[in-house]
Amino acid sequence: MSHNERVTDIFHRQLSNHSPISVKERLKKLSNMEDWIKTNRQAIFDAHYDDLRKPESEVELGEIWYVLSEIKLAKKHLTNWTKPLHVGISTLALIPARSWIHYEPKGVVLIIAPWNFPFNLSVGPLVSALAAGNRVILKPSEMAPNVSSLVKKMVDDLFQPEEVAVCLGDAEVANSLLGLPFHHIFFTGSPAVGKIVMSAAAKHLSSITLELGGKSPTILDETADVNLAAKKIAWGKCLNLGQSCIAPDYLLIHKSRKDEFLEKLSKRIDEVFGDTFDEKESSPNLTHVVNEGHWDRLNDLLTSAVKQGATIVHGGGKNKESNFIEPTILDTVTQEMKIMKEEIFGPLLPVIPFDKLDDCLDIINSKPKPLALYLFSNSRKNINRIIDNTSSGGMVINEVKTHFLNLNLPFGGVNTSGFGRSHGFEGFKTFCNERAMLKNGKTSLVWLIFPPYTSIRKKIIRFVTRYL
Incomplete structure (x- = not known):
């Protein structure tokens, strides 16, 4: 057979x-x-x-x-x-x-x-x-x-x-x-x-x-707790080496917090996974890329972004033989780059600064609706503005990914996610x-609207349609 x-x-x-x-x-x-x-x-x-x-x-x-x-x-x-x-x-x-x-x-x-x-x-x-x-x-x-x-x-x-x-x-x-x-x-x-x-x-x-899946954005506004965000984003992006449909795909950060955050995120990655590339590659706390084909895809996203003007703020090391790419932060990224058009599904994090929250909305709403959206903010006004003006399968505030673990929440996407x-x-x-079920008996009143449609039954039907 x-x-x-x-x-x-x-x-x-x-x-x-x-x-x-x-x-x-x-x-x-x-x-x-x-x-x-x-x-x-x-x-x-x-x-x-x-x-x-x-x-x-x-x-x-x-x-x-x-x-x-x-x-x-x-x-x-x-x-x-x-x-x-x-x-x-x-x-x-x-x-x-x-x-x-x-x-x-x-x-x-x-x-x-x-x-x-x-x-x-x-x-x-x-x-x-x-x-x-x-x-x-x-x-x-x-x-x-x-x-x-x-x-x-x-x-x-x-x-x-x-x-x-x-x-x-x-x-x-x-x-x-x-x-x-x-x-x-x-x-x-x-x-x-x-x-x-x-x-x-x-x-x-x-x-x-x-x-x-899709490109799940993370927003960090001017009111966010930078220390908290750095620890949680490092965890969420590096879990399974970013090979997750709800991993933070790219970061939109208020320009006033960018330098401080990137320093803290880089420091956090090194603290957890090792200071050098060799230490990260052999770290018992980091997964590797699943196979050579996916390594090639990620390497292409990284190298093409750098060729088009992106700068590596942290990381960038890679080894094809072991299917490993270290957690890598990219700055000076543009929307025209391939890395901003495809789901990354790996340890690369493009960072895009913004002046106004409307800039974030324009970027997010220009792309297919994501599976998840993450927002780090202590401003109720900003939180509500993001909720009311975006759509995603799930949204998590001052956290990443943990909505998946709450089995009382429905998990899923919207359209392309x-x-x-x-x-x-x-x-x-x-x-x-x-299955829709309905049971009735001999005392049912429904027969009152059955044909033939006599003058009395027409009156009953008019009464039903207007008042019941």
């Missing part, structure tokens, strides 16, 4: 299984996953190091803890999430009808995960899909082969293929999966590939969630059909 035939066979086996999965069964599946993750914690650490040289603490926080938090929240609330949500009637004409929303699984769903947070962004959506009662085919990234193989081992240990199956492979495997009529597709990745996924989904009218929401109850709903 060829790989494509095997994929198709698994899909149809899941599709033909119409038996509902009870809440009790779902809770058991989630508990089994929770136990497996806790038991195999060291294997998860090792796989991430082998693929990305990712520090153990980053794996603990950004991969394991996040997924366990999703499981914990789902287990705690699943019984309530699955209960009918009773709603009132919007018109008295429906008296005495009862109405409610019934959350039913979408059916057989496909999850396509990226390489940058390979466990988190594979297993996190899987938790939501299973909580909602779906059957799942999961396609992890071939660029993180060790983590992908580990995810497959977890699924093989815990599930039958008719429940959950993992398909390993490259874009050819993904394309074969996208040719199947899934009931829902959940994709995390770049906007360019998101368009391909959306086009494929349209052929089957499959519903879709796209978690994409994605659509649909994930995490917690929103993730559960993403994998559900919210």
Whole structure:
């Protein structure tokens, strides 16, 4: 049996299984996953190091803890999430009808995960899909082969293929999966590939969630706490070496704070990761670039910016053999440079000074709506002005990235940065059909507006349309 035939066979086996999965069964599946993750914690650490040289603490926080938090929240609330949500009637004409929303699984769903947070962004959506009662085919990234193989081992240990199956492979495997009529597709990745996924989904009218990316701006105004901002931006930009869809992509800073901030940010980077390039390259606290192709892309962004007049304020060291580029701050950057037109997804931070907040609004609103927007400010007026005059999937004030960790917040983008929401109850709903339910009986008044439209019934209809 060829790989494509095997994929198709698994899909149809899941599709033909119409038996509902009870809440009790779902809770058991989630508990089994929770136990497996806790038991195999060291294997998860090792796989991430082998693929990305990712520090153990980053794996603990950004991969394991996040997924366990999703499981914990789902287990705690699943019984309530699955209960009918009773709603009132919007018109008295429906008296005495009862109405409610019934959350039913979408059916057989496909999850396509990226390489940058390979466990988190594979297993996190899987938790939501299973909580909602779906059957799942999961396609992890071939660029993180060790983590992908580990995810497959977890699924093989815990599930039958008719429940959950993992398909390993490259874009050819993904394309074969996208040719199947899934009931829902959940994709995390770049906007360019998101368009391909959306086009494929349209052929089957499959519903879709796209978690994409974009250029997430960070604003630092004249009222900001520079010390606080330097520490948090250094962390947010250097976590996973900037290979994150919600990493600060570029910095807009009030010209009166620029020199002070750049000095403090440079100092903070050296304090945490080492004074020299060699110390940073061997630092146990810094990930490396995932592969040579992405290193080449980042190197092109850096060198082309410098050729066009950008200056390196801090960093700039690189080693292709180890797929490493140190955290690098760039000044005298213009909007015409390639680095300001593409999502960076790496350790390069362009800095652009501004005089007025309107300058920030002009830059941000000239680009596609970002997945995240960060603002460091102690001015309520400035905060409200940014909120009211921009649009983004999420916005964080005096912090970066941490909205992702609050599972009570819906996570997702806007237009080119994605659509649909994930995490917690929103993730559960993403994998559900919210079925509209209404029940009435013999005492229903609706029959009063049935034809034939006699003069009396016309009066009743007029009364209903005007007053009820």
